[in-house]
Amino acid sequence: xxxxxxAGAAAAALALTLTxxxxxxSDSSSGGTIASSFIFGGPxxxxxxxxxxxxxxxxxxxxxxxxxxxxxxxxxxxxxxKQGQIDAADLFTTDPSIESNGFxxxxxxxxxxxxxxxxxxxxxxxxxxxxxTTLNAISAKLDTAGLGALMVKVVxxxxxxxxxxxxxxxxxxLDATGSSASGVKLTVGSANFPENxxxxxxxxxxxxxxxxxxxxxxxxxxxEKYVPALKDxxxxxxxEYNGSILxxxxxxxxxxxxxxxxxxxxxxLPSNLIxxxxxxxxxxxxxVVTKETAEKYGLKSIAxxxxxx
Amino acid sequence: MIRFExxxxxxxxxTIAVDALDLVAPSGQxxxxxxxxxxxxxxxxxxxxxxxxxxxxxxxxxxxxxxxxEPAELRRGIGYVIQHAGLFPHxxxxxxxxxxPIMLGRKKKQARADAMELLERVGLDQKFAHRYPVQLSGGxxxxxxxARALAADPPVMLMDxxxxxxxxxxxxxxxxxxxxxxxxxxxxIVFVTHDIDEAIKLGDQVAVLRVGGRLAQMATPAExxxxxxxxxxxxxxxRDRGYRALGFEVVGALPLEPEPTVALSSSFDQxxxxxxxxxxxxxxxxxxxxxxxxxxxxxxxxxxxxNPVTLRRGGTVADVDGTYRAVLDAALSSPTGRGVVVDRDGxxxxxxxxxxxxxxxxxxxxxx
Amino acid sequence: MAKGGGGAMIGQVFSWLTDPAHxxxxxxxxxxxxxxxxxxxxxxIALGIASAIALPLGLFIGHTRRGxxxxxxxxxxxxxxxxGLLVLLTVMIAPHFHGRTDIGxxxxxxxxxxxxxxxxILSNTYAGVDTVDPAVTDAARGMGMRGRQVLFDxxxxxxxxxxxxxxxxxxxQVIATATIAxxxxxxxxxxxxxxxxxxxxxxxxxxxxxxxxxxxxTADLLLALxxxxxxxxxxxxxxxxxxxAPAGPIEGAITRVEVEAx
Numbered sequence: 048x049x050x051x052x053x054a055g056a057a058a059a060a061l062a063l064t065l066t067x068x069x070x071x072x073s074d075s076s077s078g079g080t081i082a083s084s085f086i087f088g089g090p091x092x093x094x095x096x097x098x099x100x101x102x103x104x105x106x107x108x109x110x111x112x113x114x115x116x117x118x119x120x121x122x123x124x125x126x127x128x129k130q131g132q133i134d135a136a137d138l139f140t141t142d143p144s145i146e147s148n149g150f151x152x153x154x155x156x157x158x159x160x161x162x163x164x165x166x167x168x169x170x171x172x173x174x175x176x177x178x179x180t181t182l183n184a185i186s187a188k189l190d191t192a193g194l195g196a197l198m199v200k201v202v203x204x205x206x207x208x209x210x211x212x213x214x215x216x217x218x219x220x221l222d223a224t225g226s227s228a229s230g231v232k233l234t235v236g237s238a239n240f241p242e243n244x245x246x247x248x249x250x251x252x253x254x255x256x257x258x259x260x261x262x263x264x265x266x267x268x269x270x271e272k273y274v275p276a277l278k279d280x281x282x283x284x285x286x287e288y289n290g291s292i293l294x295x296x297x298x299x300x301x302x303x304x305x306x307x308x309x310x311x312x313x314x315x316l317p318s319n320l321i322x323x324x325x326x327x328x329x330x331x332x333x334x335v336v337t338k339e340t341a342e343k344y345g346l347k348s349i350a351x352x353x354x355x356x
Numbered sequence: 357m358i359r360f361e362x363x364x365x366x367x368x369x370x371t372i373a374v375d376a377l378d379l380v381a382p383s384g385q386x387x388x389x390x391x392x393x394x395x396x397x398x399x400x401x402x403x404x405x406x407x408x409x410x411x412x413x414x415x416x417x418x419x420x421x422x423x424x425x426e427p428a429e430l431r432r433g434i435g436y437v438i439q440h441a442g443l444f445p446h447x448x449x450x451x452x453x454x455x456x457p458i459m460l461g462r463k464k465k466q467a468r469a470d471a472m473e474l475l476e477r478v479g480l481d482q483k484f485a486h487r488y489p490v491q492l493s494g495g496x497x498x499x500x501x502x503a504r505a506l507a508a509d510p511p512v513m514l515m516d517x518x519x520x521x522x523x524x525x526x527x528x529x530x531x532x533x534x535x536x537x538x539x540x541x542x543x544x545i546v547f548v549t550h551d552i553d554e555a556i557k558l559g560d561q562v563a564v565l566r567v568g569g570r571l572a573q574m575a576t577p578a579e580x581x582x583x584x585x586x587x588x589x590x591x592x593x594x595r596d597r598g599y600r601a602l603g604f605e606v607v608g609a610l611p612l613e614p615e616p617t618v619a620l621s622s623s624f625d626q627x628x629x630x631x632x633x634x635x636x637x638x639x640x641x642x643x644x645x646x647x648x649x650x651x652x653x654x655x656x657x658x659x660x661x662x663n664p665v666t667l668r669r670g671g672t673v674a675d676v677d678g679t680y681r682a683v684l685d686a687a688l689s690s691p692t693g694r695g696v697v698v699d700r701d702g703x704x705x706x707x708x709x710x711x712x713x714x715x716x717x718x719x720x721x722x723x724x
Numbered sequence: 725m726a727k728g729g730g731g732a733m734i735g736q737v738f739s740w741l742t743d744p745a746h747x748x749x750x751x752x753x754x755x756x757x758x759x760x761x762x763x764x765x766x767x768x769i770a771l772g773i774a775s776a777i778a779l780p781l782g783l784f785i786g787h788t789r790r791g792x793x794x795x796x797x798x799x800x801x802x803x804x805x806x807x808g809l810l811v812l813l814t815v816m817i818a819p820h821f822h823g824r825t826d827i828g829x830x831x832x833x834x835x836x837x838x839x840x841x842x843x844x845i846l847s848n849t850y851a852g853v854d855t856v857d858p859a860v861t862d863a864a865r866g867m868g869m870r871g872r873q874v875l876f877d878x879x880x881x882x883x884x885x886x887x888x889x890x891x892x893x894x895x896x897q898v899i900a901t902a903t904i905a906x907x908x909x910x911x912x913x914x915x916x917x918x919x920x921x922x923x924x925x926x927x928x929x930x931x932x933x934x935x936x937x938x939x940x941x942t943a944d945l946l947l948a949l950x951x952x953x954x955x956x957x958x959x960x961x962x963x964x965x966x967x968x969a970p971a972g973p974i975e976g977a978i979t980r981v982e983v984e985a986x
Contacts, residue, residue: 086824088909091919094752114752116919117909122815127909131823271921407866432868442863446881446956456867488958504867514866 080109081344082135082352087111088127089137090119096294097301098161098332099137106157108353111135119269121240134340135352141195141242141330143202151341152333154348160332161290162305165189166325167250168292170283174321177227181253182323188219189326194242201241208241212248222256229258236273236282239266242330246286270295278317289325305329357383357418358404358512358546364412365399365569373399374569376413381561383418383511386538386545388559390552392592396569397548401514404546405434417512432460435505435513435543439521441497443489449475449500450485456508467507474503479533495526502534506541515547519554531557552593556580556604564589577604603681607716610676610683612697612706620646624655624662635692638667643703645673645696673698676705680720684713733926737934740927754911756935762911763939766830766902770837771895777838778845779887786853786883787875795850798843807904810836814908829908840901841894848890852883881956888951892944899940903932913939 093099094114103109115132117124120139128136129148138145145152167182197215200206216222233254237247244265251261264282267273274295276282289308293300296315302308309325316322334349345351358381365374374396381387389397402408403415406427415422422430443452451458453471458464475485478499489497498518505513519527519534535558538545549555555562556577563574566588573585581601584590594600617637618627627636631651638646647667656663671690674682674697686695687710694707740746741756748755778798785791813832821828856879864878880887903914916932919925957963 091922095923100752110751112751115909116906116915123907123909126818130819130821130828132825132828132909269922271924405866407862428868428870430868431866436863436866438859438863438866440857440859442857442859442861442866444860444864444878444882445857445958446878447958459867459869459873488956490958490961491963501863 079355080353081346081356082109083112084356085111085134085352086113086115086132087135087137088115088117088124088133091116092294093137093332095298097299098159098290098294098303102159103334103349106159107349109349119240128335128337135334135336138333138335139242139330140191140333141198141328143195143199145333145335146199147203149338150335151338151346152335153341153346153351155334156348156350158303159349161294161303162308163288163290163329163331164305164309164325165194165246165328165330166287166289166309167323168277168285168287168316168320169323170277170280171319171321173231173233173283174323175228175231177229177257178231178233178254178259179323181228181257182250184221185216185249185253186324186326188221189328191328191330194328194330197245198242201245208245209248209252212245212252216249216253216256221253224256224258226258228254230260231258232260232262233283234262234264234281236264236267236276236285238270238273238285239268243286250284250286277320280319287322288330289322290331357381358387358544359416359419360400360413361416362413363400363403363410363415365396365403365408366411372569374403374410377569377571379563379571379574381544381546383544384542385560386547386558387561387563388547388549388555389563389565390549390555390592391565391572392550392567394567395565397550397565398516399569400565401516401546401548404512404514405431405436407431432456432508433510433512435508435510437498437501437505437513437515437518439517441489441494441501443497443500443504445489448486448488449480449492452489452500453503453507455504460508471503471507474506475500477506477537478503493526494522495530498522498530499533502537511544513543513545515545517548517550520549520551527554534558553600556593556600564592599681602684602717603679605680605720606677607680607683610697610706610708611712611716612676612708613694615694615704615707617704618649618662620662620664622662623660625660627651627662633692637696637704637707638662639704642701645698645704647671648691650691671696676700680713680717683708684710684717687713733930736927737930740931741934746931754915756916759911759913759915760935760939763899763902763905763913763936766833766837766905766910766912767895767898767943770834770841770898770902771891773834774838774841774845774894774898775891778842779849782846782849782887783853783875783880786850787871787879789854792850795847798846801839802843804836804839806836806840806901807907809839810904810907818908826910829905829910833902833905833908833910836904837898837902841898844893844897845887845890848886848893849883852886852890853879855886856882882959884955885951885959888947888955892947892951895943895947896940899943900936903936 089099095101100111100114115127117127117133117136120137120142124133124136124138125144125148127133128150138150140152144150166186169178169182197211200211201208213222235247235251235254237243247263247265251263255261267276267282273282273285277285289305289312290303293302293308293312293315297311300311300315302311305325309322312322336346340346360377360379362376362378363374364372364376366372377396377400389400391397399408403410404417404422406422410423417430444455447455450468450471453474454464454467457467457470472482472485475482480496480499484492484496489500492500498521501518519530522530531554547558559577561574562577562580564572564580566572573580573589575583578601580589580593581597584593615637616630616632617639618630620638620640627638627649628651630636631649634651636649636651638649640646646664647669648671649662649667653663653666655661668691672682672686674686674695676697676699678697683695683697686697687693687708688695690696694709695713696707697705699705746755747757749758781794785795810832813835814829817832818828860878860882861874864874869877902912903917905912906914906918913932913936916928916935920927920929920932
């Protein structure tokens with residue numbers, strides 16, 4: 048009797064397993080466009096962000112067959128795209144893996160994606176004149192191409208970010224020693240991806256050269272972790288991207304041009320934080336496909352995804 | 357018949373548990389192995405069913421060397437009873453008893469029916485059949501253990517201190533019933549105990565073993581008590597050998613005296629009038645002795661009836677089939693000097709006094 | 725971001741859970757039903773594999789008393805950093821699988837879950853067999869049962885309570901930890917927790933947590949039912965009426981004592 052019950056339980060478990068098996072990948076081809084036969088991979092918040100999925104639908108009439116949450120422009124997304132588990136992905140423009148894997152960035156002619164200029168976000172009390180001058184000088188010299196080149200050094204060539212930061216400052220003539228920031232104690236933080244670590248190192252080294260007392264807190268995590276730290280003062284300075292920090296602080300924001308974003312950001316910041324000058328360098332979202340996919344469907348811009356199959 | 361031929365057991369670290377044991381356990385009889393701790397009695401027993409394998413010599417079961425038989429096959433023909441019964445906790449009593457027959461291939465229904473009979477045979481009510489071991493007392497479990505060992509009707513039974521783990525009252529019952537059962541079945545039994553009294557009570561032959569696994573003396577209980585071979589055996593058998601020997605001999609025909617008695621339901625006056633020397637024996641409606649009533653104690657307060665609280669119950673009661681010791685004790689412990697004797701149904705049969713018993717003892721002619 | 729007191733949050737979580745739209749699949753979002761089934765699927769596979777390894781191994785070690793070091797070694801697995809190991813294994817394994825398949829992610833996830841599930845099953849199964857009353861196994865061997873018979877007819881039924889308790893413990897561990905599947909792009913209830921956190925959608929995040937807990941409790945109840953049904957009453961001590969409960973040593977002692985005293 049007992050053996051029958053055990054057998055029955057095992058059979059039920061097996062049946063459950065098999066029915067559940069059906070639920071993995073399915074393309075719902077509603078609309079018959081190229082996009083509707085695609086699986087898209089990106090972070091969770093891209094689904095609801097104004098310039099994410101809703102923006103693509105609004106500006107280009109693109110809606111994907113399925114959305115798989117991977118990570119925020121990281122190795123999971125890259126691997127899934129490379130291996131074909133997803134057909135298109137949300138990566139970042141300065142990501143060296145785009146070049147190294149031969150991925151194709153689809154152009155954004157209707158400027159769907161908001162600006163993502165690099166800028167320092169800093170505690171008001173720590174933004175002395177000396178500090179401001181130092182950081183603004185960095186922003187003045189930082190452009191997208193330059194940042195991309197630095198990322199190749201750090202990610203592809205695996206050089207130490209601190210060394211790369213120092214070398215760049217030297218190249219740009221920003222490594223002069225002085226005392227304009229002496230007496231200031233700053234905790235410099237970074238998010239947990241290489242580009243942000245590099246930017247934090249750049250800020251830190253420049254301020255150290257000017258006499259500031261710097262403590263580093265690298266790889267804190269994502270915004271859920273470090274924005275509260277900025278608010279409560281345990282971190283004073285972080286490199287940010289104007290578009291996405293604006294979205295984080297104000298989910299209804301609609302500004303996309305760099306200056307509009309900067310202005311909206313000023314209004315959205317908590318009272319103890321300010322932003323300094325933004326750099327020309329942008330690390331913005333990019334809709335990316337593999338070379339094979341681009342050739343197979345003749346994809347050059349995001350608009351091509353809305354074409355009928 | 358079981359024969360040990362210079363059987364030995366030496367462990368790898370050099371300990372000698374059994375040392376060249378030569379012994380014969382005759383068929384149809386109870387052979388008891390007894391001795392102090394470390395004498396190898398349990399080891400010897402477990403060598404018979406190859407739970408332990410001998411390292412020297414051999415053991416023959418009905419003239420067949422057991423070393424040549426596959427152990428599991430060997431054990432299926434031998435009943436095995438151990439100290440804490442070892443009943444299967446997950447099976448009912450009836451399924452425990454039917455374990456070996458079912459294992460040997462008998463049909464479940466038949467095996468269970470047979471097991472039911474065995475249950476009664478070992479003195480347990482049918483209601484226990486569908487209970488589980490955890491619901492039974494120690495004594496009840498031990499009975500089931502014996503029933504289980506008997507289920508396949510093996511010619512040989514091995515029993516390792518089966519009655520040691522129960523309290524003395526239960527132990528005595530189990531011993532008596534075991535003797536009764538053996539009287540009906542006549543199996544070849546090897547029985548291990550550390551209790552010399554149990555050995556003498558149960559054994560047809562008793563083998564006393566020394567520490568180190570050597571045989572000291574093998575003899576009948578009477579022989580052991582009267583002629584211990586050396587000081588070790590004499591001391592092991594214990595003092596009071598003469599007196600204790602009396603406990604193992606049945607008197608036979610007892611010269612009983614009649615005695616006036618009253619029923620418990622009688623009035624106190626009736627009782628007082630019937631009393632001879634200020635004492636009267638009180639029986640219940642089935643004529644079973646309840647105690648001696650002292651007339652001086654008076655009736656129950658505020659009534660005419662006998663006061664049961666005042667009955668003297670201290671004296672022991674002997675059976676008509678009792679031993680010299682039991683009968684003597686009944687006489688010695690009675691407040692009137694007259695020992696109460698009952699028949700097989702427990703009903704009053706008569707009295708006997710100490711002098712009469714001593715005469716009987718002397719006339720039987722056994723010196724101490 | 726929803727700002728509310730505890731009461732308001734509970735209300736929002738409840739709304740999130742009871743909204744039928746959240747139970748269905750859309751192009752963007754996978755519904756609760758699919759994720760629940762996926763979570764169950766991951767858990768069952770891991771438990772199935774872990775049981776297939778640990779149950780026979782535990783029975784063997786308990787029965788033969790050999791290889792007990794394996795039990796101690798398995799216990800060391802409990803200290804695994806699950807996410808770290810998952811990431812490591814994914815990096816090694818996922819690049820080998822092309823096309824529209826999850827298998828490159830399922831394998832590392834299942835490896836981690838199996839490694840977590842083995843210790844409780846193994847050590848409880850071993851302990852179950854090890855703590856069977858030696859008198860019982862002695863009697864079993866003495867009546868002529870062979871090794872395998874002793875194991876399956878006696879030791880296994882007697883160790884069922886401990887074995888099942890090990891399974892329950894492993895089930896809870898696996899269901900709770902299967903949420904890590906969200907670190908690699910798989911489904912499961914962890915998706916709601918992970919995505920909810922990322923999007924600052926706290927009702928979703930907490931709702932996901934509630935679902936995991938509910939699943940764990942349900943699984944445990946089912947296993948408790950299984951235990952009730954398969955474990956012999958002689959072992960669980962579960963009897964119908966009070967009168968059937970274990971007797972003391974006095975009951976059953978026949979009345980010879982009373983007759984003698986009388």
